[in-house]
Amino acid sequence: MNTKGLGRPIIREIVKIVEETELTKTFYFNGEGLFAKPGQFYMLWLPEIDEKPISACITNIEEGFIGLSIKKVGRFTEEIQQRKIGDKVGIRGPFGKGFNHEKGRKAIFIAGGIGIAPIRSIFDLLKKEQEELVLIYGAQTDSDLVFKEYFTQFTNNVTYCTDDGSFGYHGFPTDILRNFLEKEIKKGGELNYSIYGCGSELFLKAVLDLIASIDQSLLTHTQLSLADRYMRCGVGLCGSCIIDDTGLSVCKDGPVFTGEILAKTTDFGIYGRNPDGSKSKIQPHY
Ligand code: FES
Numbered sequence: 001m002n003t004k005g006l007g008r009p010i011i012r013e014i015v016k017i018v019e020e021t022e023l024t025k026t027f028y029f030n031g032e033g034l035f036a037k038p039g040q041f042y043m044l045w046l047p048e049i050d051e052k053p054i055s056a057c058i059t060n061i062e063e064g065f066i067g068l069s070i071k072k073v074g075r076f077t078e079e080i081q082q083r084k085i086g087d088k089v090g091i092r093g094p095f096g097k098g099f100n101h102e103k104g105r106k107a108i109f110i111a112g113g114i115g116i117a118p119i120r121s122i123f124d125l126l127k128k129e130q131e132e133l134v135l136i137y138g139a140q141t142d143s144d145l146v147f148k149e150y151f152t153q154f155t156n157n158v159t160y161c162t163d164d165g166s167f168g169y170h171g172f173p174t175d176i177l178r179n180f181l182e183k184e185i186k187k188g189g190e191l192n193y194s195i196y197g198c199g200s201e202l203f204l205k206a207v208l209d210l211i212a213s214i215d216q217s218l219l220t221h222t223q224l225s226l227a228d229r230y231m232r233c234g235v236g237l238c239g240s241c242i243i244d245d246t247g248l249s250v251c252k253d254g255p256v257f258t259g260e261i262l263a264k265t266t267d268f269g270i271y272g273r274n275p276d277g278s279k280s281k282i283q284p285h286y
Contacts, residue, residue, distance in 0.1 A: 009045045009090030010034065014083055015065070020146045024071040024114065025081055026058065027089075031066040034091060035059050038121035039098025039225055039256040042068070043234040045090030050076045053231045053251070055118040055198075056094055069146060071114040095234045096255050099223050101125060102194040106132040108180070110173050110207055112199025113139050116146050118225050118255075122196050127154045135159070136176045138199075142167035174206050181214050191215055195259075198225040201282050205269025208259050222259030226250045230273055240277055243267050 016028035036042070036056035045051040058067030072081050083089065099122040107126050111119040116137055126133060133154065138161035139145045145167060151158050159176045160168030169176060177195075184191055195218065197207050204224045211218050229250045232240040236252035243250065244267045248257070262268045271279040 009043070009092045011088050011090055014085055014087050014089065017085060020069060022143050024069055024146050026067045026069040027080070027083070028065050028067045029091065031059065031061070031064055034066055034094065035061050036066070036094035036121070037098040038125050039118050040094035040096050041227055041255060042091050042093035043095065044068070044080070045092070046076065046079055047090065049079050052076045053227065053234060055225070055227045056121050057117040059121060059124070069114065069117040092234065096251055097253065099196055099225070099256050102221060105192050105194040105221060106130070108134045108136070108177070108193050108195045110136045110177055110195065110197040111138070112173060112203040113144060114146070115199030115203070115225070115228070118198045118227055119196060120147060123151065133157065134180065136161070136173045138162065138173035140164065172206070174210050177207065178210055178214070191218055193218070193221065195222040197222070198227060200228055201226065201269050201272065208262055211259060212263060219259035219263055223256050224259065224262060225254070225256045227255045229255065230275065232275065240273055240275065242273070244271070
């Protein structure tokens with residue numbers, strides 16, 4: 001069944017569950033008809049509960065499965081975390097425009113909290129072909145860091161950060177990104193990097209502002225996923241995810257946007273939208 005339009009959800013059984021941390025589990029499904037490009041998302045439906053956007057995370061076409069990593073942050077995610085192997089959920093998608101792999105450039109991944117889920121999807125694509133991968137990943141505390149052992153199998157250049165200092169660098173991922181880029185500039189070379197980011201919108205705004213302050217030309221090579229935004233229909237119809245004053249929808253034109261586009265919006269990092277379409281100030285969270 002094609003679910004790429006407005007289609008009804010595909011109903012799929014959960015075939016495996018991995019408890020990544022106290023708050024995050026990865027749910028595995030048969031991937032037939034559901035394989036996503038890095039950075040795309042699905043609408044996950046729990047009958048009689050709700051339907052919510054969930055980022056594509058693990059896509060294994062060879063072995064025929066997908067994995068969605070979901071952190072417990074509210075009623076919907078609490079409900080899904082109660083589900084067991086063999087339970088069924090509805091999945092629409094994949095939707096949206098994902099990350100664009102810029103060939104010939106080195107990669108920096110920067111993630112905050114569960115924003116690591118879509119970052120893993122682009123990391124998995126690039127790890128097959130790229131030598132230099134830099135990952136900077138922050139969370140509130142050690143027990144919120146997901147896939148810690150996974151990334152270090154593919155690159156030595158991983159920096160974990162925690163707000164409380166319980167693991168890795170005690171501070172923000174943006175501190176590490178600033179140091180890294182400034183060191184590269186001191187070496188005298190061109191900043192031949194693509195930067196892929198996801199996390200809360202305030203976090204992404206801090207990333208964007210930092211990059212703009214260091215080298216404006218890097219904005220075109222910066223791709224940030226706004227998967228954290230409220231989305232209701234997922235297909236560009238309801239208007240609940242429109243970003244002022246561009247008229248772009250996060251679900252159809254994004255959720256990944258270049259830094260160049262985001263720098264021109266008036267809402268990014270300041271206002272999000274409520275379910276009724278009204279705007280409200282974005283609150284800090286991981
Ligand atoms: S979620 Fe409906 S327009 Fe984007």
